[in-house]
Amino acid sequence: MKKGFTMIELIFVIVILGILASVAIPRLASTRTDAEISAAVGNIRTLIGDLSSYYAAKGEFGNAKWGDVTNVPIRLAEQKSAQDTIIVRNDAATEGAVYLPVDNIDCIVIRVKDSNAARPAYIEIGKVRANKKKGTCKEVVEAEPIEAYLGLKVPGITPIEKNDNKEPEAGVIALGSSISIHQ
Template identity: 75%
Template sequence: MIELIFVIVILGILASVAIPRLAATKTDAEIATTVSNIRTLISDLGSYYVVKGEFGNAKWGDVTNVPIRLAGKKPAQGTIVVRNDTTQGAVYLPVDNIDCIVIRVKDRNGATPAYIEIAKTRSLKNTGICKEVLNAEPIKAFLDLRVPNVTPIEENDSGQREAGVITFGSSVTIY
C-alpha cells in the first residue's frame, strides 16, 4: 500500500511539471503555424501578382490554400482578393480559431504600389493566445514593416497606424 502511495505521489509530481510545459508547447506551435501561414500567404500572393501583373477578379481560393476567413468565420476562398467595400477587403488569419490577424491586399493605384497589409485585429488583440502570438518576434517584425507613401488602413484606438506593409516585388526575410 505504501509503495502504491509513493507511485501516485511521483505521478502527481510528474504531471504537475509536464502539464505547464504542454501548454507552452501548444502556444509555440500556434506561433510557428501563424508565422508559416503568413510567409506562405505572402509568397502565394507575390507569385500570383508576378505572373498575372494584377489581381483583377482573382479569388482567394485561386491564389492560396492558407486558411483565411471573412468576418463571422466564413471561409474567404470564394471571395475576390482585392475589394473596395466597407470592410476594405479584410480577411482574417485565425489563431486557435480566433481572428487575431487581419490581412488586406491592394492593387497598384497610380503612384501607390500593390501591397499587402498585415495588422492586429482590434477586438481581441490583447487577450489570450492572440496576445502571445502578436508579441512573438517574427509576428512583430511583420507588423513593423513600412513602405514609403503607403498608409495602412488599420489603426488602434488612439488613431495610430498598426499594420505592416509589404509591397510586391520587395524581398522580405523574417526568421
C-alpha cells in the first residue's frame, strides 16, 4: 500500500485554507486601518496638549518652531517636514497651515494663531477638503474624537477652513481653555 494523500484530500485542504484566508485577510486589513485612526487621534491630542503647554508656559509663540514644541509628525503642503518652520506664520497663500498626514495623505489641517487685542490665541483644526474622502483619511475625519474637535467653536472667531459652500468647516480651540475629549 502506498503512503500519501489522495487528490481529493489535497483539494479539501486547499479549499479549507482558502476559506480561512478569506475570513482572516479582511480582519487584518481592518486592524491596520484601526491603528491608523488611533494614531491620528493620538497625534491630534498630543499636538493640542503640546501647543497648550507651550503657550501656558511662555504666554506666546513668538518665533517658536514646531520642532521646539512637539514631536508629532506634521508637514507643510509641499510634503516637507514642518519641524523647522515657525508655528505662527501669516503667509497669505497658506495662512500658516501645516498638515497631519494619514497613510501619507494630508488629512487634517492645523493652524495656530497668537493672541491679539481682539481675540485669544487659538488652534484651528480642519479637514483637508481635497482628501477627506481618500483612503483611511475618510475614517479618520469621521472618528468620534476628531469630529468632536472639528465641532468646537469659540465666539468671535471664524475658522479659515471652509467647505465648498463657504461655510466654516473646522474646529477652534482657544488656548488657555480646558478641552478634554475622550474616545
